[in-house]
Amino acid sequence: MQQCPFANLLNPDTYAQGMPYQALKDIRQQGPVVKMADPLTGVPYWAVVGQQELDFVSKNPSLFSSARRTAFPMEFPQDEVDFIHCHTIINMDPPRHQKVRRIVREAFTPKGVNSYAPAFRAHAKRILDSVVNRGECEFVEEVAAELPLVAILELLGVPIEDRKQFFDWTNTMMFADDPDMAISIEDGQIAAGECINYALKLAAQHRQHPMKNITGALLDGNVDGEPISEEDFAWMFILILVGGNESTRTVISHGMRLLMEHPDQLEYLVQHPEHIAAAIDEILRFNTAFIQMRRTATDDLELGGQQIRADDKIILHYHAVNHSEAVFGDDAMSFDVRRSERMPKLGQQLRSFGIGQHFCIGSHLARLELQVMFEEIIPRLRNPRLVGDIAYTRSYFVNGIKNMRISFDTST
Incomplete structure (x- = not known):
C-alpha cells in the first residue's frame, strides 16, 4: 500500500498543492510532539506542533542545537555541515551566534528600517502604476516579488540593474526540489557560487x-576582536538575500490569495484602510513563509510527553503552531482580518518569525514592506479575481x- 504523503512533513509533495491544513490539524490532535518517519531520507524525526513545546525548544539552544546538523530541515553530508553551513548565522549556537547577530542587528534597527519607508512607498506606487491599468497581471513576479527584492538588494548595496539576476539566483537556490524552478541540486549550488562571487x-x-548598509556593517564588524572572514560574509550575504526576498514575496502572494478567497474581508479593508496594518498579523499567521526549521537534541530529555534522545532530529513546524486551536481558538483554521480586534496581542502569539535566540532579525523590515504593499494594493487592484490555477512551490x-x-x- 502506498504511503500517504501527509504522513511525512518532510516530503515536498506534501505541499505541492498548497498547505495541507486539515492534515496538519490531524497531526496536532495526536499531541504537541509527534514521532514521524521520513522514508525519503531514512531519518526519523519529532514534529513539534504545540506552541509551548516549540517555544521551549527555541529558547534552549544548549538542549536543542542549530549548529550540530544545521537549522534547515533537510539532510546534508556532515562535511558540508562542518565546512559550509557553519558560516551562516542561522546555523550557529551560543556564544558565537549572539556575537555575530549583534553585528547584523545594527543594520536592522527599527529606526534604521523606518528611514526607508518613503522610498518603499514610492517604489510600491511605481509597482502598482505598472499594472493597474492593464486589468490583469502575473501577481507573483510583477507585484509581490518587486519591493522585497529591491529593498534587500538596496540594503546590501547591490545596484538595481542586477535585481533580475538575483531573482533568478534565489529561485534556483531555494527551489531545487521543484522541477519547474530548478533543474537539479547542482543548479542550486552553481547559483550559490554566483552569489558568493558577487558578494x-x-x-x-x-x-x-x-x-x-548591511554589507558595510558585516564587513566592519568583528567577533572576539577578529573581523568576519570573507567566507563568513559571503554565506551571510546569501542568507540575508534569500531570507529578505523570498519570505516577504511569499507572504504578499498568499495574502493576496487569501483576500481574493474572502472578498467580504477584502472589502472591509477597502472601506477601513486604517485596519490594514492590523490585518498583516493575520496574513502572517495564516501562511508562514518558512514552514519549518530543525534542531538536534544534545541530550536525553522529555518534551511534550515524549522521550527524546540525544542526536534526535527535531522539526519545528511553525505553520502547524500558527493554526493551534489552543492558542487561537476554535476558528484557528479560519482566515479573519479582524482577528486582532478580538486578540489585541495576536502579533505576540505568532511564530511566523520564530522565537527565542533565532527570532527573525528582519521582522521589522518585513512588516514595513507588507504594510506598504497592501496599503497600495488594496485600494488600487479592485475586485481582483484568480485567472486559472495557482502554481504552488514544491517545497x-x-x-x-x-x-x-x-x-x-x-x-x-
Missing part, C-alpha cells in the same frame, strides 16, 4: 569605497507560490 566583489568595493521549507495570474477592474 566577494562587493567586499572588495567596500574596502575602496566604504558603504553604510517543505518555503511556503511559496510560483505563479498566480489575476484580473481586476481597471482604475477610472
Whole structure:
C-alpha cells in the first residue's frame, strides 16, 4: 500500500498543492510532539506542533542545537555541515551566534528600517502604476516579488540593474526540489557560487569605497576582536538575500490569495484602510513563509510527553503552531482580518518569525514592506479575481507560490 504523503512533513509533495491544513490539524490532535518517519531520507524525526513545546525548544539552544546538523530541515553530508553551513548565522549556537547577530542587528534597527519607508512607498506606487491599468497581471513576479527584492538588494548595496539576476539566483537556490524552478541540486549550488562571487566583489568595493548598509556593517564588524572572514560574509550575504526576498514575496502572494478567497474581508479593508496594518498579523499567521526549521537534541530529555534522545532530529513546524486551536481558538483554521480586534496581542502569539535566540532579525523590515504593499494594493487592484490555477512551490521549507495570474477592474 502506498504511503500517504501527509504522513511525512518532510516530503515536498506534501505541499505541492498548497498547505495541507486539515492534515496538519490531524497531526496536532495526536499531541504537541509527534514521532514521524521520513522514508525519503531514512531519518526519523519529532514534529513539534504545540506552541509551548516549540517555544521551549527555541529558547534552549544548549538542549536543542542549530549548529550540530544545521537549522534547515533537510539532510546534508556532515562535511558540508562542518565546512559550509557553519558560516551562516542561522546555523550557529551560543556564544558565537549572539556575537555575530549583534553585528547584523545594527543594520536592522527599527529606526534604521523606518528611514526607508518613503522610498518603499514610492517604489510600491511605481509597482502598482505598472499594472493597474492593464486589468490583469502575473501577481507573483510583477507585484509581490518587486519591493522585497529591491529593498534587500538596496540594503546590501547591490545596484538595481542586477535585481533580475538575483531573482533568478534565489529561485534556483531555494527551489531545487521543484522541477519547474530548478533543474537539479547542482543548479542550486552553481547559483550559490554566483552569489558568493558577487558578494566577494562587493567586499572588495567596500574596502575602496566604504558603504553604510548591511554589507558595510558585516564587513566592519568583528567577533572576539577578529573581523568576519570573507567566507563568513559571503554565506551571510546569501542568507540575508534569500531570507529578505523570498519570505516577504511569499507572504504578499498568499495574502493576496487569501483576500481574493474572502472578498467580504477584502472589502472591509477597502472601506477601513486604517485596519490594514492590523490585518498583516493575520496574513502572517495564516501562511508562514518558512514552514519549518530543525534542531538536534544534545541530550536525553522529555518534551511534550515524549522521550527524546540525544542526536534526535527535531522539526519545528511553525505553520502547524500558527493554526493551534489552543492558542487561537476554535476558528484557528479560519482566515479573519479582524482577528486582532478580538486578540489585541495576536502579533505576540505568532511564530511566523520564530522565537527565542533565532527570532527573525528582519521582522521589522518585513512588516514595513507588507504594510506598504497592501496599503497600495488594496485600494488600487479592485475586485481582483484568480485567472486559472495557482502554481504552488514544491517545497517543505518555503511556503511559496510560483505563479498566480489575476484580473481586476481597471482604475477610472
